Amino acid sequence: MIIRRWVDSSCLDYAILRLAALLVPRRERQEWFAEWKAELWYVLRGCNGGAHTSCLNREALRFCLGAFRDALWLRRNCSTPNSRPLLWLQSPLQCIGFLAVVAAVAVFFFFHSGARDTILAAELVHPEFIFPYLLMIVIALAILPATTSLGLGEYPTPPDSPARARRFRRWIFLGIKFALILPIVSCGTLDLAPILSATGLQPQAILVGYVLAFRWVLVDQRRRCPVCLRLLTNPARIGQASQTFLEWYGTEFLCVKGHGLLHVPEIPTTYSTQRWLDLDPSWGSLFS
């Protein structure tokens, strides 16, 4: 019985490690898992020597749960050199096109599934049916600052460039993304209503969907070149994580068209946000 319990608990430990390993970047995963598996062997060996097996197995479980933190750290800090962003989101047109296709699919399924009829029926009974959805959007916008910074970064405006047009284009792009995200989340959650309502989590799912979508829009906007609106690439770490005093520590991104560099601090503060550095045309030969 005790042996069976030990086997069950070690299986659970390995399952936790396997699950955490999914968070680790692919090229690091095998070595990461080998290390944690080996370390777990020592933890379990220590457990077997003890008298209170259940207590010591809890120790092994606690050890394995720490793997998630390690995996997340690796995911966040081990950026692949020369990594390229997703092709269908790279340029502003590709991004808008992709969102438009997803929105069209979500709306199509909304009109060709039972969701639309359900909504119309509910609207007839309760004309104020739409208000909960509007309320969800307002609540999601209120929650948003807790999940990500609302600032879009500092962009210096050179006097000889059409800065106003550039800023206007950025805001238009942001507005279009928000406009396309709304039908995706609204119709998407209604399309999935039969599944979500079965779990009783539909209102929460809609709210979480809005928050995640709005967060993605802001994060995506901050990772784009302010000139050409393409996603920035080639992340390079600068500074040392364990020596944060008196030194800047963060990541530098590059516009593949050579428009400039973006410096993103690891720990954003009120006095240190992400900064854009324009490169003058003399750098052009490096990027052609």
Added chain:
Amino acid sequence: MAIEPKLSHTAAMILQAIHCGCVYGYNVMETTGLPSGTVYPALRRLEQDGLIRSQWERQSVADAGQRPPRKYYKLTRSGRVILEASQKRYPLLAKLVSPEVE
């Protein structure tokens, strides 16, 4: 005047533990009393900063001991320099993490 890099107390404890002969992650955990979710990311950060380096044990050695191969950690030269500076900054460090007695 050269700027002296400063480590957090946790990072200094881990460096001290490695210096004292705790050469793999679980060993560092046992010595420092820190949880796995703190020790392993700190080890990776210290390695990324060039203060420690890691090396996998040879499979034949592990097979002879009938155990999985360990990933060993070792202080680099700059790690040793930083540890000395940290020992001055945190005088109780040597008492908190004393050399391992096998």
